[in-house]
Amino acid sequence: MKPLLILSVILCALGGSTQAADKPKILFDTDITGDVDDVLALAMCHTLADRGACEFLGVTVSKNNPLTASFVDAQNTFHGRPDLPVGVTRDAKAQHRESKYLKLADSADYPHDLKRNEDAKDAVELIRELLTAQPDHSVTIISVGIASNMANLLKSPGGVDLVKQKVKALSIMAGAFAFCNRTNYHLEANVINGIGYMQTVADQWPDEVPIVWSGYEIGEALPFPRVVIQRDLDYRPHHLVKEAYLLHSGPEHDRPCWDESSVLWAVYPERGFFGLSEPGRVKVLDDGFTRFIPVKNGQGSQRDRFLTMSSVQQSRALEAIVHLTIQPPPAK
Ligand SMILES: [Ca+2]
Numbered sequence: 001m002k003p004l005l006i007l008s009v010i011l012c013a014l015g016g017s018t019q020a021a022d023k024p025k026i027l028f029d030t031d032i033t034g035d036v037d038d039v040l041a042l043a044m045c046h047t048l049a050d051r052g053a054c055e056f057l058g059v060t061v062s063k064n065n066p067l068t069a070s071f072v073d074a075q076n077t078f079h080g081r082p083d084l085p086v087g088v089t090r091d092a093k094a095q096h097r098e099s100k101y102l103k104l105a106d107s108a109d110y111p112h113d114l115k116r117n118e119d120a121k122d123a124v125e126l127i128r129e130l131l132t133a134q135p136d137h138s139v140t141i142i143s144v145g146i147a148s149n150m151a152n153l154l155k156s157p158g159g160v161d162l163v164k165q166k167v168k169a170l171s172i173m174a175g176a177f178a179f180c181n182r183t184n185y186h187l188e189a190n191v192i193n194g195i196g197y198m199q200t201v202a203d204q205w206p207d208e209v210p211i212v213w214s215g216y217e218i219g220e221a222l223p224f225p226r227v228v229i230q231r232d233l234d235y236r237p238h239h240l241v242k243e244a245y246l247l248h249s250g251p252e253h254d255r256p257c258w259d260e261s262s263v264l265w266a267v268y269p270e271r272g273f274f275g276l277s278e279p280g281r282v283k284v285l286d287d288g289f290t291r292f293i294p295v296k297n298g299q300g301s302q303r304d305r306f307l308t309m310s311s312v313q314q315s316r317a318l319e320a321i322v323h324l325t326i327q328p329p330p331a332k
Contacts (some may be wrong), residue, residue: 023265024054024168027130030121030259031063031145031190032072033097035250039075040224041144041259043241044324046079054267057130061121062094062145066116067102073114074105078240079329086123087126087149088117094148101244103157108236123149124156131166139166142266144173144259147201154204164206171266173214173258174198175282175290177306180203180217186291188216192288199284205256205303211283212265213290213306218274219258220317221309224325226254233328241325260321265307273317275308282306 008110028045032038038209042059046156049056061068076084093249104110121129131139143150150170155160175198176186191198205211230251233242249255264273279302282293295302309317 004145006305011066012293023052025057025134025138026266027057027127027139027141028052028263029060029127029141029143029145029149030072031097032061032068033063033065033099033102035258036245036255037219037257037259038144039241039244040257040321040325041142041263042072042075043079043323043326044260044263045142046076046329047080047324048263048267050080050327050330056081056084057134058087058126058138060087060089060127060149062089062123062143062148063097064089064092065097065099065102067099067105069117069120070105070112070115071102074110074112075240077112077195078110082112085121085126085130086114087121087123089152090122091148093279094197095146101247104240104247105245107238110240124152125268127153128156128159128162131162134166136165136166140169140171140266141167141209142171142262144190144262146190147172147174147197150205151197152189154200160204160206167209169266170205170209170211171214171262172201172211173219173262175213175215175284176217177213177277177292178217178289180215180220186216187288188290191284191290193246195284195286195288198288202282202284207303209303211282211304212276213304214258214261214265215290215306216258217220218261218307218309219256221314222257222261223252223254224257224260224322225322226251228322228326235328257318257321260325261307261317264317264321264324265283268320273313273320275310275313276305277308279303279305
């Protein structure tokens with residue numbers, strides 16, 4: 001065997017074993033109530049786990065609505081994971097949000113057994129439990145709502161050290177880092193609906209654990225095609241994702257894929273679906289604006305980066321999101 005060939009065989013073998021060890025373990029923290037992109041993002045998490053691309057540890061909910069645990073369990077059951085752990089916030093100060101689609105949890109079309117938030121675990125307790133059980137530096141947290149659970153995790157006893165020890169990265173949908181929504185000073189919902197929580201995350205998240213921010217501008221540039229909802233989800237007589245989308249956005253709207261972008265980066269960070277900004281630090285201002293302060297001359301925190309996206313990446317990312325969202329769940 002030629003030396004070059006031997007080297008490539010060794011590298012392949014190493015690559016294979018590294019890949020298995022590095023399979024992302026994901027924890028999905030969502031404010032599944034108001035917008036419907038959380039439902040599509042949760043569908044993606046299930047598909048990615050079905051494909052063996054990640055290990056799906058659990059779901060936590062960051063906003064208050066009595067139907068959140070029931071809906072999440074209904075969706076987890078729909079996707080073939082009826083026993084996936086579900087936690088809900090017990091923080092009364094976290095925003096309460098009405099929902100156009102959570103009522104699907106009460107439909108006989110979506111059987112499941114967790115019916116009341118009172119029977120779900122406390123979100124922070126569940127996150128702590130799941131993190132504690134995992135190897136060091138192995139868990140990617142995907143947070144796509146207000147930051148109540150992330151902030152309360154950091155404030156819990158030993159919370160910062162637990163994050164430092166167990167978390168590999170935080171993939172968060174929050175803020176805005178480019179011109180978007182016709183302004184260069186967009187105040188993004190996940191921040192302004194709980195500014196104090198996001199400030200706690202930005203200020204207290206350990207410097208050693210990277211945060212990748214998907215700003216409003218990324219999802220805004222990824223409109224989920226309405227035709228997919230109209231035509232591609234009839235493989236089941238009742239499709240939870242389709243019905244939730246229609247209840248929220250109606251049939252004539254291409255809903256931006258804000259939350260889906262954070263899932264895609266979390267599981268496939270090296271696939272080039274997105275670019276990354278230079279490193280720096282996000283400061284959450286008192287009005288909710290996210291100011292990015294880049295590293296200067298190698299000085300300062302390098303914890304944070306935000307997603308960027310070229311037009312080629314936009315096409316690839318949107319197509320990947322679409323197909324990861326609509327892949328049929330495994331047969332029952
Ligand atoms: Ca969300």
